[in-house]
Amino acid sequence: MKEIIQINLDNEMDLILAHKRCMKIAEMCGMPSSFQTRFSTAVSEIARCSIAKGTDSLLVLGINIIKATQKEIVAVITDTVDLKSCSPEAFNYASKISGHIEYSYANNQSVTKISQPVTAPGLLSETKIKSLIDYFKFEPPLSPYDEIRKKNIELIALSEKLAESENKYKRLANTIPVLICVVNERNNVLLVNESLENYLSLPLLIFDKKTLGNFVHSQDIEEILEGWNKAKQNKSDYIGEARIKKGQDYIWHLVSIIPNKAEDGSFTSWLVYFVDINAQKMIVETLKDNTELKAIQRELESANSKLRFKNKELEQFAYIASHDLQEPLRKIMIMLSRAGEHLSEDQKKKYYFDRITLAAGRLSNLITDVLNYSRIENKEQYFEPVDLNDVLQEVLADLSMVIEEKNAIINVNPLPVVPGLDTQLRQLFYNLINNALKFNTSLPTVTVSYEDVPKDVNLVTSAENYHVISIADNGIGMDSKYSERIFDMFQRLHERDQYGGNGIGLALCRRIIENHNGMINFSSKPGEGTTFWIYLPKK
Structure with missing residues (x-):
């Protein structure tokens, strides 16, 4: 249904409005006068019942397009009361008047629908319906009551928008890690954020002075008050520094006092911000008279500049590797495919077509793996809560064809929510489970568990600060003498024709774990399977 107008049913004046607007819509839709009257009277009868017996009553008038050649005017009256039980005679x-009335009551909500088919539906085009909506939107008031009601509705809408705007401002002010208050010209504090x-x-x-003395260092109060008085006199900004008390210590803050202007340019209040600059202040104080540290700082800045340049070069290399190196490989493989279309199998073997194709494919995979490794950045990133159960479900969906092909059994215990990067953690689980399926000569069984940290594990902090997830398989296993090698780049323990891959997967896993400030190790025996242990900080 395309809504035309809404009317709140509160009193007898609203009943008159409802009747008139029903008549007007029916008239504008080309309905004969007898049908206009029948439809409007039926709606008025239920509306009268709703005003007398109901609560929170609302009338919605609209056009229902059943199909191009079948349209109807619809009135829907909703209420929180079972109207039909209250007034069955209505x-x-x-x-009896309309013949097109439907009623339902469920979940403390009654819905009455009264409809009247339009005898000339072809007249109700999209343009016509839009003109109906615009007509009632800009319709002049039918009475002083109607005008007052429209103004009240507009005021309510404006007040709701204002309240929403104020709530957004308060949420923003309470969320940011800055100390904020609003002060008027008489020094009264109007607002303080959380x-x-x-x-x-x-x-x-x-x-x-007295109140500031409760949390501002005594040596800094006069400077703040002097700046505050100048800001009031000149209607200007003030920026200074002060030490704010936190516990038993004083923390340096940047103090900003800024006029809080209204839309017309006037203002009677000021915004006061206290921003923590203690770390920067300590660095400045430490470096002030220390020439040796200043020299080190210059060296660090130079090294950082060089490092940024090198990182830029590496980014350019990654771009070249992903485009310029992959493109000729694709062309080589396409040309090999086309060249081999007219050769027999013996001729293909004679010219080493299969070996060339395999070599090109391995090179393409190698470039992709190196790129994936390089994209795991070690710089600080914003961690978010990651549900490892969701991550594991996505990984198993990606590996579903391999699991089905090998008839693998995957056992999964409930996993925790950890702080981290969703994409990297998905790549971590994908690589480890894929290895468990790949390095296996029997029917693979993989078990993913979440449990307490083993006591013999050497961690930097207390074991209680870590989640530990184990991924165990019944695969070919490996000798413990390789424990120092398997997480290095390009390390392979088997011949390429036995098991695929480039020896980058576990190196990638270790880099992801290091990026999450965790740890990874394993236990394994040849022929008895392997268990990888993943340690992720809880905070």
Whole structure:
């Protein structure tokens, strides 16, 4: 149904509005006067019942397009009361007049639908329906009551938008890690955000020397007040530094006092920000008179500049590897395919077609693996909560064809939610489970478990700070003498014709784990399978 207009049913005046607008819509749709009256009367009868007996009543008038040649005017009255039980005679009368009435009541919601087919549906084009909507949108008031009601509806909408805007502002002010308050010209504190409230031991009500003394260092109070007085006199900004008390210590903060302007350019209040600059201040103080550290700083800046340049070169190399190296490989493989179309199998063997194709494919896989390894960045990134159960389901879906082909059995225990990077953790589990399926001569069985950290594991901090996930298989296993090699780049323990791959997968796993400040190790015996242990910090 395409909605034309809504009417809240609160009193008898709304009943008059409902009747008039039903008549008007029916008239504009080309409905004969007798049908206009029948439809409007049936709607009015239910609307009267809703006003008398109901609560939170709403009338919606619209056009229902059943198909191109079949359209109808529809009135839907909703209420939180079972109207039909309250006034069955009203519904009987409306049904007798209209003949097109439906009623339902469920979940404390009654819905009455009254419809009237349009005898000339061809007249109700999309343009016509839009004109109906615009007509009632800009319709002049039918009475002083209607005008007042429209103004009230507009005011309510504006107040809701204003409340929403204020809530967004408050959420923003309370979320950012900056201490904020709003002060008027009489030094009264009008607003304090949650960050500042949590920081203070006493409420901040007045922006004066006595109150500031509760949390500002005594040597910095006069400077703040002097800046505050100048800001008030000149209607200007003030920026300074002060030490703010936190526990038993004082932390350096940047203090900013900025006029809080209204839309018309006037202002009667100021925004006061306290931003933590203690780390920067300590560095400046330490470096102030220390020439040796200044020299080291210059060397570090130079090294950082060179490192940024090298990183840029590596990015360019990655681009070349992903495009310029892959492109000729694709062309070689396409030309080999085309060249071999007219050769027999003996001729293909004679000219080493199979070996050339395999070599090109291995080179393409190698380039892809190296690129994947290089994209695991070690720089600080924003970790988010990652549900490892979701990650594992996605990985198993990606490996579903391999699992089905090998008739593998995958056992999965519930896994935790960890802070991390979803894409990298998915790649970690994919590589380890794929290896478990690949390095296996029997029917593979892979078990993914979450359990307590083994006591014999040497971790940097307490074992309680880590999640441990194990991935165990019944594969070919490996000798413990290779424990120092398997996580290195391009390390392979088997011939290429036995098992595929380029020896990068486990190196990639270790880099992902290091990027998450965790650890990975394994236990294995030849012919008895392998268990990988993944340690991820809880925080």
